[in-house]
Amino acid sequence: MSLKVVVIGGVALGPKAACRLKRLVPEASVTILDKDELISYGGCGIPFYISGDVSDASELQSTSFHMLRDKKFFKEAKDITVLTRTFATSIDRKNKLVEARNLDSNEEFTLQYDKLVLATGSVPNKLPIPGSDLDGIFTVSNMQDAIQIKERIGKGEVEKVVIVGAGFIGLEMAVALSDLWGIETTVVEIEDQLLPGIVGRHVARMVQHHMEENGVNFHFSERVQEFTGNGRVERVVTDDRDLEADLVITAVGIRPNSDLATKAGLAVTARGGIIVNERLETSDPDIFAGGDCIETRHLITGRLCYMPLGSLANRQGRVIGTNLAGGNDLFEGVVGSFAVKLFDLSVVKAGLTLKQAKNEGFNAVNAFVAQLDRAHFYPEKDMMFLEVIVDKDRGQILGIEGVCDNGDALMCRINAVVPLLKNRAHVSELCNLELSYTPPLAAAMDIINAAANTAENLIAGRNRVIDIEDFEKIWDNREKENMVVIDCRAWGNAKPFVERYGDYWINIPQDELRRRINEVPRDKTIILVCNTGVRSYEAQLILDQYRIKDTYNLQGGVAGLKKSGLNLV
């Protein structure tokens, strides 16, 4: 008898596991069930379908060689049976049966399995508030939603959109709607920053500024109380305001779709994520699970976490396929790699944010650096901003995140840190990480090395820094704070600041500091500023020599302020 495998869920992980198994054990009999008609589509492409970057929905369901991944494709190319519009109602673990129902005919039937794969994905959270059933309120959790949204836009019915939730789906949708369609888009977020739990405050602020410059409105720390309208949504009411909207997208997170697993008595977490071991077996060794319906181990915190990303689903699918075939492949966990492109700005991260690291009990510090992505003499280049989070006591690298217009170049730096995060490496490993170098693609001392060097100097207490947000606070109160900025750049750069801020902003170029040391006020807190934070660090070391110690180096410099929208002149 050949191996009988049933896979419940046909979007990302299910087909991947099924195909891998069939490559290893061609004689296995594999059936995939999915409640939808459309299967095996790239759900991550939905915002690009809505924006128009992807012109036809079928492209999201095609292979790279333009074959539609439909039932026929799975049968002929893969020898896998796919039953669409088929809902798995329950699992009889004792008899190894899946009970299912065809959603069109209502016909009920059972499928026998030797091994079962749960790829049931996630369900979007809904806001439990009045009006949430009004027409025109969407999630973006499947192709049907996406097609409907695009239809309404195409008909010219949509002029104002409110997006609830500034997670990455919400932000991608904001870009899709405002960039190509020119729709007035407002994002309401209950937390006090965008991408909460994903990136730290500095990166969030830079992204926000970039999106605002591109016309997206944000309201943070506001809770949506109600949707109102006459049949169709017309207004979004928050605790602070009342926003017009012809269409609303709620993107307030998703949760594991684990009802079937729970009903079958499989172990799930408090959050509802199916619990699996490194082989991705559930509490029943004949049942595997992966993708958006499981929780997985965070390799830095050691805790379970919920990380519903298409890339993980694909990799987990292969692991399950191998193990279905009798292999022993392991999925050890995640370090939380993440990327998103918003208008022209890319955001990439891995590991923990500063806040998360502190919450986990690490003695975390952040080195924030700005550097060009290429050799500074090379004509085309972009400024990159990177924040490295390290544990001050152990030197362990805990996280890295950044923004850059050159998304590939940014991803290039973050990805190189991923294996180090996983190995809980010391920051010194990053100082000498041997990134490849050529002037058109990198600097001889790469920004990654520079960021690690800065972190090392921070840990050693040599580089005493102030962050952009803290600088803003002290600067806004400069009349009360006994402070002065020393701008370590050349006069040409400093001039507009000095002219505007007089006694609060003085200019002593770093290379003139030694001979002009008498001009440095000794009775004030000094904020040292240059374009990126490199010369101001040198200046700090010089002042240390002269025993002027109440000095703070602005991390990221004026370039960082500007990128954050803090244009002081």
Place this chain on the structure above:
Amino acid sequence: MSLKVVVIGGVALGPKAACRLKRLVPEASVTILDKDELISYGGCGIPFYISGDVSDASELQSTSFHMLRDKKFFKEAKDITVLTRTFATSIDRKNKLVEARNLDSNEEFTLQYDKLVLATGSVPNKLPIPGSDLDGIFTVSNMQDAIQIKERIGKGEVEKVVIVGAGFIGLEMAVALSDLWGIETTVVEIEDQLLPGIVGRHVARMVQHHMEENGVNFHFSERVQEFTGNGRVERVVTDDRDLEADLVITAVGIRPNSDLATKAGLAVTARGGIIVNERLETSDPDIFAGGDCIETRHLITGRLCYMPLGSLANRQGRVIGTNLAGGNDLFEGVVGSFAVKLFDLSVVKAGLTLKQAKNEGFNAVNAFVAQLDRAHFYPEKDMMFLEVIVDKDRGQILGIEGVCDNGDALMCRINAVVPLLKNRAHVSELCNLELSYTPPLAAAMDIINAAANTAENLIAGRNRVIDIEDFEKIWDNREKENMVVIDCRAWGNAKPFVERYGDYWINIPQDELRRRINEVPRDKTIILVCNTGVRSYEAQLILDQYRIKDTYNLQGGVAGLKKSGLNLV
């Protein structure tokens, strides 16, 4: 008494070590000697200065904030004394003295040191052949050469250039001369491929094809015998031909400049590289050395190797600076990361080539894959070609190299493997490497994961492959070889090949293979072909089921053939 440090050499490592030391020990007294007038310039930028991408030589000597790194800069910004046009003639280790001579005044003097840094760099190899002293024959080893070459081009004196050596400097120069200046450029190389010892045959071939398409001529496996001309070079005579040239660039490698070290009795290798430990101390613990004058440990082979790259010099400089200050920073060695951009094509690698791995005794195999750099449904994307070298017995990752028009995206993949190479990681680590994902920047199953998966399938014997070069050999002899190509793509793609090659090239799309199995010839060697090698692998597994085993999957597929210049139709 403050620490007295003398640094011999002021290009890359010397200034870096000096500046780092001064940041850690501001009261140290530091003197840098250099025999040239120009110091602290980005030598890697020379080809871009010659091409015109960098318009002024001073840009290579400036900081990212446009300050010229000259003597005055080092004095005022760094409190470091620089003596240019100063040649260190010998080292008196017993009395800790450097004897030096000013090359303009011929004045001789001695400098006392507590610690000495040798940053003497490299010297270009010269061809020991007749005519090599003719005017118009250059190396590209310093700014003086570069300025002279550019002057001659600017005057319109140069129409034909012969470059001897297809290493990266030779190739970068070929691009610089032919791209912007339109000079007819011919490269002569003694080895049978370009970038010998740096990349393997597949990548080399793709680069060659790209450069040939951009008008560069290559002659491989040819030795230059003589330069001829009347005072000024006019012809380059190889063992096979006679080439006209108004200017010749010899780029036949460089060697450590270690005369001073040798004379001082420091340990050097047979190749002349100064021997250092991980602290970068020479055999005299008061003398450090780094950059192009040392050999370093290759972390995969365990052997000493010569790796004269600006990026390493910078990182080593910082290590020396830290150790001069009493710290204990280590430079463990290299995995051989490398990058170069040639016209529109970037080449990036790390670790060993297939040939090097075999020569080192590894049971090495290569997985060669082609995949888009982004989600296949995303509108802008480039095909990337990657080769992963693994040890078949241990599964250890030994090397990775590739080409792509999107150099940042390529570097992104290679850099992520660098930490794994260093840790001698198993290829399975690469299968699940958690690269960040977003459709505009990556595929859900990234090419790195796909390449590792392919390597795993190769090791397991599931995927039996044929390389592009071997395919070419068998294909060129197809009338004698009992072979047939089965093209697994759709008819539209296969048609021109079938029409041209008849019985040698038949078309059975992979998804039709099961039902058309009777059309598969059972008495021939079958080469399975698709666009990239993915569908042909699936086809191979199907044929295995039908016990048709004499089949080989063309790695990289038709996309790979094309990129190598093998346009069969």
